Amino acid sequence: MTAEVHIDQVRKAYGSRLAVADASQSLAPGAVTCLLGPSGCGKSTLLRLIAGLERLDSGRITMGGRTLSGAGVHVPVERRRIGLVFQDFALFPHLTLLQNVAFGLGGLARAERRARALELLERVHLADRANAYPHVLSGGEQQRVALARALAPRPEAVLLDEPFSGLDGALRETVRRAALELIRETGAACLLVTHDVDEALMAADALAVMHQGRILQTGAPQDVYQRPTSAEAARLLGPINLIPARIADGVAFTAVGEFPASGAPAGAGRLGVRPEDVALTTGNALRVRSVRFAGGRWTVELTGPDGLELRASVTGTPPREGETAGIRLDPGRLSVFGSEKN
Numbered sequence: 001m002t003a004e005v006h007i008d009q010v011r012k013a014y015g016s017r018l019a020v021a022d023a024s025q026s027l028a029p030g031a032v033t034c035l036l037g038p039s040g041c042g043k044s045t046l047l048r049l050i051a052g053l054e055r056l057d058s059g060r061i062t063m064g065g066r067t068l069s070g071a072g073v074h075v076p077v078e079r080r081r082i083g084l085v086f087q088d089f090a091l092f093p094h095l096t097l098l099q100n101v102a103f104g105l106g107g108l109a110r111a112e113r114r115a116r117a118l119e120l121l122e123r124v125h126l127a128d129r130a131n132a133y134p135h136v137l138s139g140g141e142q143q144r145v146a147l148a149r150a151l152a153p154r155p156e157a158v159l160l161d162e163p164f165s166g167l168d169g170a171l172r173e174t175v176r177r178a179a180l181e182l183i184r185e186t187g188a189a190c191l192l193v194t195h196d197v198d199e200a201l202m203a204a205d206a207l208a209v210m211h212q213g214r215i216l217q218t219g220a221p222q223d224v225y226q227r228p229t230s231a232e233a234a235r236l237l238g239p240i241n242l243i244p245a246r247i248a249d250g251v252a253f254t255a256v257g258e259f260p261a262s263g264a265p266a267g268a269g270r271l272g273v274r275p276e277d278v279a280l281t282t283g284n285a286l287r288v289r290s291v292r293f294a295g296g297r298w299t300v301e302l303t304g305p306d307g308l309e310l311r312a313s314v315t316g317t318p319p320r321e322g323e324t325a326g327i328r329l330d331p332g333r334l335s336v337f338g339s340e341k342n
């Protein structure tokens, strides 16, 4: 069974601290929605609200049209049909892997519970360890058991809170890929909370960026990255140059040239461009302040007229410090933002 989760204008405060501020988001069945944002922005609180571990102050959360949280409604955690996976795995140390996975299958007869738990352990390639205890497993294996346990009761949604942060390097990517593949196959709606930009960009079918309790933008990862709707959202996914501009008649006038800005309101604004979308040319509009090796690319910092500071990320032979340079910006990779100083 698959169901869409709708989060509608959800708000949660702890005392005077607004942790989640009127957040709205949909989680599509069979897809991974990544919730990305800096520490303290409210990601875990939103996940806990969806799980039913917290009560919301206002707004509504529905799954398949059924209200889980809303005015006068709070379906208890165990009746939500939602699977949870946390960073610390939260396995029961005194239970075997089989017992851990069977834990949430209370409604089934004993033989069925065992069969279902074994089936899930097989899916995560740990059936041969069914009678082992969690402490003998590696971190990656424990995470796979936690996933098997979350999926065993056939949840309609799966919520994962930084589930891979305890794993490092190549293992992290392997475990993540296998886990998300399995979740997608089940058709459950999936929310993956992370503060790791690379993880979010790679793993997400849909990416939601959160800042100070608000979801600023949602979309395909490449769209949010290349077409951010605000400077704040842009910065959450990596460095971006903000070039002061005066906008008139669909053209942005800047200290480094004129660029198309059709549809942007006239007046003061800023052009946003990622460092890798700044191409260096011969010219003398800018001065190279520093050049740093960044593994496969070079980070070049430039200064220009009116105190302009720009960063370019380039391949090939970089310029030398102190030299002059020009830049070329691909009009298709420019974003136009308002002028507020954020």
Ligand SMILES: Nc1ncnc2c1ncn2[C@@H]1O[C@H](COP(=O)(O)OP(=O)(O)OP(=O)(O)O)[C@@H](O)[C@H]1O
Pocket: 014, 017, 018, 019, 037, 038, 039, 040, 041, 042, 043, 044, 045, 046, 195
């Ligand atoms: N139980 C609580 N009581 C009081 N304040 C809380 C509680 N839970 C969260 N907060 C506050 O709400 C805000 C959001 O916290 P939350 O844990 O949701 O952020 P987060 O984005 O998940 O952060 P992290 O990535 O560090 O886990 C923070 O300012 C936090 O201190």
